[in-house]
Amino acid sequence: xxxxxxxxxxxxxxxxxxxxxxxxxxxxxxxxxxxxxxxxxxxxxxxxxxxxxxxxxxxxxxxxxxxxxxxxxxxxxxxxxxxxxxxxxxxxxxxxxxxxxxxxxxxxxxxxxxxxxxxxxxxxxxxxxxxxxxxxxxxxxxxxxxxxxxxxxxxxxxxxxxxxxxxxxxxxxxxxxxxxxxxxxxxxxxxxxxxxxxxxxxxxxxxxxxxxxxxxxxxxxxxxxxxxxxxxxxxxxxxxxxxxxxxxxxxxxxxxxxxxxxxxxxxxxxxxxxxxxxxxxxxxxxxxxxxxxxxxxxxxxxxxxxxxxxxxxxxxxxxx
Amino acid sequence: xxxxxxxxxxxxxxxxxxxxxxxxxxxxxxxxxxxxxxxxxxxxxxxxxxxxxxxxxxxxxxxxxxxxxxxxxxxxxxxxxxxxxxxxxxxxxxxxxxxxxxxxxxxxxxxxxxxxxxxxxxxxxxxxxxxxxxxxxxxxxxxxxxxxxxxxxxxxxxxxxxxxxxxxxxxxxxxxxxxxxxxxxxxxxxxxxxxxxxxxxxxxxxxxxxxxxxxxxxxxxxxxxxxxxxxxxxxxxxxxxxxxxxxxxxxxxxxxxxxxxxxxxxxxxxxxxxxxxxxxxxxxxxxxxxxxxxxxxxxxxxxxxxxxxxxxxxxxxxxx
Numbered sequence: 114x115x116x117x118x119x120x121x122x123x124x125x126x127x128x129x130x131x132x133x134x135x136x137x138x139x140x141x142x143x144x145x146x147x148x149x150x151x152x153x154x155x156x157x158x159x160x161x162x163x164x165x166x167x168x169x170x171x172x173x174x175x176x177x178x179x180x181x182x183x184x185x186x187x188x189x190x191x192x193x194x195x196x197x198x199x200x201x202x203x204x205x206x207x208x209x210x211x212x213x214x215x216x217x218x219x220x221x222x223x224x225x226x227x228x229x230x231x232x233x234x235x236x237x238x239x240x241x242x243x244x245x246x247x248x249x250x251x252x253x254x255x256x257x258x259x260x261x262x263x264x265x266x267x268x269x270x271x272x273x274x275x276x277x278x279x280x281x282x283x284x285x286x287x288x289x290x291x292x293x294x295x296x297x298x299x300x301x302x303x304x305x306x307x308x309x310x311x312x313x314x315x316x317x318x319x320x321x322x323x324x325x326x327x328x329x330x331x332x333x334x335x336x337x338x339x340x341x342x343x344x345x346x347x348x349x350x351x352x353x354x355x356x357x358x359x360x361x362x363x364x365x366x367x368x369x370x371x372x373x374x375x376x377x378x379x380x381x382x383x384x385x386x387x388x389x390x391x392x393x394x395x396x397x398x399x400x401x402x403x404x405x406x407x408x409x410x411x412x413x414x415x416x417x418x419x420x421x422x423x424x425x426x427x428x429x430x431x432x433x
Numbered sequence: 434x435x436x437x438x439x440x441x442x443x444x445x446x447x448x449x450x451x452x453x454x455x456x457x458x459x460x461x462x463x464x465x466x467x468x469x470x471x472x473x474x475x476x477x478x479x480x481x482x483x484x485x486x487x488x489x490x491x492x493x494x495x496x497x498x499x500x501x502x503x504x505x506x507x508x509x510x511x512x513x514x515x516x517x518x519x520x521x522x523x524x525x526x527x528x529x530x531x532x533x534x535x536x537x538x539x540x541x542x543x544x545x546x547x548x549x550x551x552x553x554x555x556x557x558x559x560x561x562x563x564x565x566x567x568x569x570x571x572x573x574x575x576x577x578x579x580x581x582x583x584x585x586x587x588x589x590x591x592x593x594x595x596x597x598x599x600x601x602x603x604x605x606x607x608x609x610x611x612x613x614x615x616x617x618x619x620x621x622x623x624x625x626x627x628x629x630x631x632x633x634x635x636x637x638x639x640x641x642x643x644x645x646x647x648x649x650x651x652x653x654x655x656x657x658x659x660x661x662x663x664x665x666x667x668x669x670x671x672x673x674x675x676x677x678x679x680x681x682x683x684x685x686x687x688x689x690x691x692x693x694x695x696x697x698x699x700x701x702x703x704x705x706x707x708x709x710x711x712x713x714x715x716x717x718x719x720x721x722x723x724x725x726x727x728x729x730x731x732x733x734x735x736x737x738x739x740x741x742x743x744x745x746x747x748x749x750x751x752x753x
Contacts, residue, residue: 246590260688262587269582269690270566271726276687279720281680291720360601367596368580368688370589400599400611406591 115176120165120220121425123227124148124186126201129157131165133172133179134425138238140418142168152203154213162217169218181221182214183427185230185420192272194224200290223427227251227420229266229275231412232259233430234423235375240413246371249412250277250362252380252387255290256298256305262369266430277365278302282357300357303333303379310336310350321346337383352390354380359394366395366403377412377419384411435496440485440540441745443547444468444506446521449477450737451485453492453499454745458558460738462488472523474533482537489538501541502534503747505550505740512592514544520610543747547571547740549586549595551732552579553750554743555695560733566691569732570597570682572700572707575610576618576625582689586750597685598622602677620677623653623699630656630670641666657703672710674700679714686715686723693728697739701731 118141122131125148132143144164151157169179188199194211196202211222225233232249235241241249245264251257256278260267267274278298279291286295287308299305311328314321322344323331339347362374374395380387392409399407414422438461442451445468452463464484471477489499508519514531516522531542545553552569555561561569565584571577576598580587587594598618599611606615607628619625631648634641642664643651659667682694694715700707712729719727734742 244590262582262589263585265583267582267689270564270692271690271722273722274688274690276690276720276722279687280684281718284680293718293720360604364600364684365688367599368594368685369587370591370594370596372590398601398613400596400613402591402593402596 117180118172118177119180119425119428120182121421122184123420123424130421132421133168138422140421149203154204154208158213158217181428181431183424184224185227185424187227189224189226190272191225191268223431228257229259230423231377231419232261233426234414234419235412236261237426238422240375240410244372247373248365248371249375251378252302253378254303256302297361301354306333306336306350306354307331309353313346313350319346337386341386355387355390356394359391360398362395363398366399366407373408373410375410375412381411437500438492438497439500439745439748440502441741442504443740443744450741452741453488458742460741469523474524474528478533478537501748501751503744504544505547505744507547509544509546510592511545511588543751548577549579550743551697551739552581553746554734554739555732556581557746558742560695560730564692567693568685568691569695571698572622573698574623576622617681621674626653626656626670626674627651629673633666633670639666661706675707675710676714679711680718682715683718686719686727693730695730695732697732
């Protein structure tokens with residue numbers, strides 16, 4: 114068919130998913146391997162090659178041309194083409210991933226962090242299509258972000274820009290995995306909402322279906338489901354999360370004045386549950402000139418596809 | 434001499450200063466008029482023409498070519514070429530300044546806010562020369578900012594990006610002129626440090642030379658001078674200001690990961706007095722990956738020249 118295609122690889126702590134994608138965002142071939150089964154990077158690369166090479170052969174057998182490989186990974190650095198000190202991946206230190214994969218497949222390779230890849234995916238195929246200024250906020254175990262300004266992803270002087278999960282919301286707030294206190298992601302993330310729920314269960318007398326569970330059994334999904342079913346205390350946890358997120362977003366707007374903020378990932382999946390109150394708090398907190406002006410929307414990409422689409426879209430952004 | 438020149442106009446609440454500048458940042462001719470003497474914009478434009486036209490005639494009489502006029506003004510909007518609802522200027526509502534001045538002088542005109550103009554000036558002629566990612570923070574009556582990413586000024590989707598003085602530092606903090614509470618500029622600005630000083634004088638028993646003054650007589654300059662002379666309470670006011678600013682800058686770094694942050698204006702003039710402790714607090718607060726990596730520096734432009742230089746430098750940035 115002689116069309117240009119791009120490979121997208123999303124490296125997560127548990128699984129690595131990959132696919133071959135056309136310019137319109139159709140995933141033509143896809144596969145996956147276990148990330149955590151390969152403690153040694155060279156064994157991981159062998160497994161990746163074994164999974165991906167047959168897909169490349171199929172695509173090229175059709176006469177299609179593979180333009181390159183885009184990779185989204187935690188702590189991925191765009192400038193260095195590396196993964197650097199990623200706490201949730203099996204490989205320690207600095208992994209020169211772009212070089213390793215370029216040598217293996219003989220294709221141009223571009224690396225960025227997972228949230229940046231999601232932002233590029235959203236801009237190319239999703240809710241931010243055609244936008245030149247927006248902020249992507251990914252709500253998973255932590256809070257990630259990808260910032261687009263003037264149609265370009267913001268990498269900063271060192272490739273690490275957009276760590277909005279580590280904006281400090283409260284000087285003596287909750288202890289964060291980064292060693293500091295009060296970071297946004299300690300409140301707004303899957304783990305953050307569970308911490309809030311546990312605090313509410315301890316501090317309040319209000320009845321709740323969650324009182325039947327042991328603290329260790331409570332997940333963000335359980336909190337959201339309980340809130341959707343009308344549980345008063347779970348609704349309070351959602352409201353608190355929305356208030357902190359809304360205030361943070363109001364500050365981000367003062368920085369880059371985006372056209373929209375796009376929410377993506379686990380916590381955002383519960384539809385309007387988090388979106389509605391967050392929007393209310395955001396517009397109540399934001400400087401007058403932006404009130405009811407900056408959009409807050411959910412991602413339009415299926416979560417299972419988004420990682421591959423975002424990573425693949427990096428290839429179309431590549432400077433030749 | 435047949436060189437290209439640019440006009441820079443800085444419109445302040447009290448004075449408007451203007452100059453004709455060469456590409457290396459030499460101000461060849463300059464003048465000023467009173468802004469606040471002209472409540473009517475058309476009378477202001479007449480006065481501006483009267484002041485500026487003779488300078489243009491001189492420059493062109495030398496065979497030099499005027500490429501355009503750059504204007505920095507409070508609430509200046511780059512996209513609209515307008516001044517919009519500026520509380521400290523005599524003209525109300527939206528003033529289509531670029532069109533008015535273009536019609537008057539027959540030259541291309543570009544408008545932006547004063548802090549953005551300062552950032553462009555610093556990038557073209559000052560401490561941020563050659564940098565592609567930095568943040569300019571101007572400490573005057575309020576706190577203004579100009580953000581440069583990938584070598585471009587960040588205007589956002591509507592031209593109003595970079596309102597870092599209105600990032601909320603404390604949810605129920607000090608009342609701000611914008612009607613909200615806890616904005617950065619209520620703590621970090623000439624008026625902010627005076628508010629801090631007055632609070633300390635009320636709340637503490639510590640002796641201070643400032644106790645001899647009436648509250649209304651205390652200015653930021655008096656606080657800084659007292660601190661430089663070793664006054665304990667004034668030093669506390671400076672330290673508190675530095676702590677709030679340092680925490681705020683740490684958050685800004687998480688957003689755009691700049692190579693440097695440049696301080697400019699009144700409060701920054703006291704040399705290392707504010708810079709040193711702010712740097713200490715910034716590096717103590719920032720995420721590990723940026724510790725002792727992002728520079729905090731003072732502007733290298735003379736304050737009297739910076740406004741004209743910055744505004745004129747906008748002309749060289751203009752797309753033809």
